[in-house]
Amino acid sequence: MPIDDDAPIEITAFDWVPDFAKGQVRDLRVRWALEEVGRPYRVRYLAQGQQKQADHRARQPFGQVPTFQHGDLTLFESGAIVFHIAATWPGLLPADAAGRARALEWMFAALNTVEPPIMDHAVATLFEATEPWSKPRLPAIATRIKERLAEAAARLGPREWFDGDRFTAGDLMMASVLRIVADDGLLDPHPALVAYVERATARPAFRRALADQLAGFTGAPPPGFDAWERRLLAARRALLG
Numbered sequence: 440m441p442i443d444d445d446a447p448i449e450i451t452a453f454d455w456v457p458d459f460a461k462g463q464v465r466d467l468r469v470r471w472a473l474e475e476v477g478r479p480y481r482v483r484y485l486a487q488g489q490q491k492q493a494d495h496r497a498r499q500p501f502g503q504v505p506t507f508q509h510g511d512l513t514l515f516e517s518g519a520i521v522f523h524i525a526a527t528w529p530g531l532l533p534a535d536a537a538g539r540a541r542a543l544e545w546m547f548a549a550l551n552t553v554e555p556p557i558m559d560h561a562v563a564t565l566f567e568a569t570e571p572w573s574k575p576r577l578p579a580i581a582t583r584i585k586e587r588l589a590e591a592a593a594r595l596g597p598r599e600w601f602d603g604d605r606f607t608a609g610d611l612m613m614a615s616v617l618r619i620v621a622d623d624g625l626l627d628p629h630p631a632l633v634a635y636v637e638r639a640t641a642r643p644a645f646r647r648a649l650a651d652q653l654a655g656f657t658g659a660p661p662p663g664f665d666a667w668e669r670r671l672l673a674a675r676r677a678l679l680g
């Protein structure tokens with residue numbers, strides 16, 4: 440069935456997350472892409488826990504956000520959603536087939552090569568920071584991140600964007616993934632990556648997307664959250680020295 444490009448767009452996002460996750464929830468990538476291509480959207484906000492209920496699982500089988508609804512099309516997976524946005528409206532993909540393929544290549548590189556060790560780091564130093572297996576895992580994770588970042592920096596070289604002088608959906612994903620560890624100082628050995636993330640996140644579309652995500656956190660934490668967060672953050676501090 441053809442998609443009506445002008446059909447309304449609705450995404451899902453959380454109405455509350457812990458402070459450490461604010462500005463990192465993956466609906467930001469979708470908001471950013473929509474801002475880049477100039478498409479308005481509305482947001483269906485979920486309270487914590489609602490993502491696991493049947494009506495949301497009908498949209499997202501893994502019980503997560505984001506999802507994206509555009510006319511009759513419902514999508515999950517931020518990468519697939521950003522690609523759909525980039526393929527539907529101009530602004531995030533070059534016009535030539537080779538350039539489009541390379542943008543897709545960088546989207547996969549971000550999600551499938553660079554993000555996994557970065558997420559392992561987040562899991563070990565945050566979500567599973569209190570678990571006994573996290574500390575022994577850290578050196579191996581750190582080595583893999585170091586390797587990936589050095590390789591990414593080597594490829595970026597003096598380029599403005601990964602495929603040259605044009606920002607694409609590939610950069611949107613690479614910058615989204617790299618900025619996860621920017622505040623931990625892991626990019627600091629590579630000033631080119633630091634500058635790349637700064638360049639990407641200075642884009643007006645990113646600033647609007649981030650402001651809108653942050654403005655959407657109007658909900659309340661689940662009961663018992665404070666004690667849980669205090670335990671996690673203390674364990675994180677102990678792990679990271």
Ligand SMILES: N[C@@H](CCC(=O)N[C@@H](CS)C(=O)NCC(=O)O)C(=O)O
Nearest residue numbers: 464465490502503504505516517518
């Ligand atoms: N690969 C998925 C990952 C989605 C994901 O990890 N979503 C997180 C927020 S960033 C979530 O909904 N977590 C809550 C949960 O798993 O219950 C995507 O890129 O869309």
